[in-house]
Amino acid sequence: xxxxxxSLESVLSVREAELEALERDLAKAGGDRSRERxxxxxxxxxxxxxxxxxxxxxxxxxxxxxxxxxxxxxHMDQMIGExxxxxxxxxxxxxxxxxxxxxxxxxxxxILILRERHREGERRRVLRLxxxxxxxWIQSRGPSGPPRGxxxx
Numbered sequence: 001x002x003x004x005x006x007s008l009e010s011v012l013s014v015r016e017a018e019l020e021a022l023e024r025d026l027a028k029a030g031g032d033r034s035r036e037r038x039x040x041x042x043x044x045x046x047x048x049x050x051x052x053x054x055x056x057x058x059x060x061x062x063x064x065x066x067x068x069x070x071x072x073x074x075h076m077d078q079m080i081g082e083x084x085x086x087x088x089x090x091x092x093x094x095x096x097x098x099x100x101x102x103x104x105x106x107x108x109x110x111i112l113i114l115r116e117r118h119r120e121g122e123r124r125r126v127l128r129l130x131x132x133x134x135x136x137w138i139q140s141r142g143p144s145g146p147p148r149g150x151x152x153x
Contacts, residue, residue: 008115015108022101029094036087043083047076 054069 008111008118012108012111012115015104015111019101019104019108022097022104025097026094026101029090029097033087033090033094036083036090040080040083040087043076043080047073047080050076 050069050072054066
C-alpha cells in the first residue's frame, strides 16, 4: 500500500469527523441527562402529592391506610434514590463526553491555526520568489534610456 503524503487537510478532515461524532454523543448524553432529571422531578412530585393526600382531612385515618402510606412512601424513597443515582450517572456521562468534545474542539482549532500559518508561509515564499524574479528580470534588461536627473557633463 502506497503511503499518502502528510497533509494538514487530511488531518483536519479526521479531526472534524471526530468532532461531529462527539457532537452527536454530546447531544445524546444531554438528552439522556434531561430525561433522567425529568423522571426524578416527576417521582418527587408524585411523592409530594401522596404526602399531601395522606395529610388531608378527608383521608382515611385507619392503621391499615397509614401502614400502606408508610410502605408506599418507603418504596417511593427507594425508587427516588435509585433514580437520583441514574441521574448522577447521566450527569457524569454528559460531563465526560463534554470534556472529550472540548478537547476535540481544541485539536481542530490547533490544526486550523497550523494550516493558516502554513498558508501564510507559502504566501511569503511565493512573494519572495516573485520579488527575486522581478529583480532578475530588471537586472537582465540592463539600463534602459538615459539616466535620470541627467544633464550633460
